[in-house]
Amino acid sequence: MKKVYLETFGCQMNVSDSERVATSLAANGFEITPNEDSADVVLINTCSVREKAEHKLYTRVGQVRNSRRVKPVIGVMGCVAQLEGETLFDKISGIDLVIGTKAVGRVADAIGKVFDGDREVSDLGERERDYDWSVADAQRHSPYVAFVPIIEGCNKFCTYCIVPFSRGREVSLPASTIIRNVLELRRQGVKEIHLIGQNVNSYRPQSDSGMELFRGSTPFSRLLRAVAATGIERIKFNTSFPRDFHPDIIDAINEHENLCNWVHLPVQSGSDRVLRRMKRGHTIDSYFKKIDRLKDSARDVALTTDIIVGFPGETLADFEETKRAVEYCGFDSAYIFKYSPRPGTPAYEMQDDVSLGEKKLRFLELEQVQKRTQRQRLQRYIGKNVQVLAEKTSTRNAGDITGHSTCHKLVNFRGSNDLIGNLIDVRIREIKANSLFGEVC
Ligand code: SAM
Ligand code: SF4
DSSP, X not given: OOEEEEEEOSSHHHXXXXXXHHHHHHHTTOEEOSOXXXXXXXXXXEOOSSHHHHHHHXXXXXXXXXXXSSOOEEEEEHHHXXXXXXXXXXXXXXXXXXXXTTOGGGHHHXXXXXXXXXXXXXXXXXXXXXXXXXXXXXXXXXXXXXXXXXXXXXXXXXXXXXXXXXXXXXXXXXXXXXXXXXXXXXHTTOOEEEEEXXXXXXXXXXXOTTOTTOOOSSHHHHHHHHHHTTTOSEEEEEOOOGGGOOHHHHHHHXXXXXXXXXXXXXXXXXXXXXXXXXXXXXXXXXXXXXXXXXXXXXXXXXXXXXXXXXXTTXXXXXXXXXXXXXXXXXXXXXXXXXXXXXXXXXXXXXXXXXXXXXXXXXXXXXXXXXXXXXXXXXXXXXXXXXXXXXXXXXXXXXXXXXXXXXXXXXXXXXOOGGGTTSEEEEEEEEEOSXXXXXXXX
16 A cells, blocks of 8 residues: 655645545545654645745755655645646655646546656646545544535735735635535534635525525634534634625624634735735725624624735835734734745835835834733633533643634643543633633632
8 A cells, every 4th residue: 555645734725635635545545644764755835825834845855855765755735836836846856746736636547647647747627526525534634623614715915915816816615615514523523613615704605505594694603603503512614815804704603602612814005005916806994894793792702813024015014003903802812924925926026125124123113012912911811611512631741631612722731631622611710821721610
């Protein structure tokens, strides 16, 4: 039996793609191994959102190629594979196969061709009509948490972003397929699902099928109510696009306990001038109004975000507005990125006039502002009970269990392994830099 080692970079969609690739490879007679050194095939699932992520591919292929006496078959999947296609064979020596983002259902065929003697095998074709979106129990990143794609691709074309090119246009899965997957996951003992997509709230399936009985102001809020009705314990969703974030999503969260109290809403910048140049489709004022509404919600909804510093033309005054926005919104956490020019995007044609040194300074300064506001904001959890899904033993302290709260905080607490897989009420005692610490109530 040929062994395949799968390595994944990037977003949840890549993790989810890898899980489905592992499922189909195992069904086709391959063994998925956690041990790179004994693998016959090394598959690298790539990310191209920032240049740094793309460089990792070059480094990794070199390492795999040079670490063994007999080179394993090396395959590249994901966004870099889709964007660079067959040119990768010339750019990086040692690559045997290239699989595009929609061809992940045919990886077993492609590997088979390489073992049959074909050289430089590539598949950048479209997804099969009957593509199977399910993941075998054994191939999930966690026995208790599952990613459920609901929409793939992106139509927004923010000027800095490569995703619409690497992932294609938005295609929503039928609600009936999503509900069937969720019911199956529940049957398998999964406690928490994440409905995933580049912009989940842009969800627009071709038919009503599966959500006929559920009301809502948008297809996404109807889907949320339909998924809530499956009775699965916890439902999270990620990422939400600010312009399309309808207040009915907050209403749905307030109506259904199993819709978790966490929203990830990337603001990207606090300056209207920069937001316009990014083509984000929201102003900072419209964003603040959505935040105000979230903060007024009956449930305490945790808010997280993404921010880019050093976008072309970002002045110090623009940057000050981003700092103000961070203070105003009080994010529970924020991913801050230094702008990275991506060839082929509209922003790549703009002058990248904020120096790398200045980007670093702005990154560090904004990180300080976020850390300070985050510390204050997280104080509200002290003495409060949060429900935590006990996921595994803490890597730092064998006497601690680690998991996530409904508000998607990483929570550690003293406890024994027999708690793993259960939903535990934890009283928060301490706020750490990136986690909470508590004790079982
Ligand atoms: N669809 C989501 C949205 O619109 O908010 C985000 C998806 S994107 C893959 C994840 C994050 O990567 C973005 O929110 C953005 O902050 C960051 N990102 C995307 N392109 C970038 C670039 N060229 N340079 C730096 N960060 C970038
Ligand atoms: Fe990229 Fe914008 Fe689409 Fe998000 S919405 S994936 S940032 S183009």
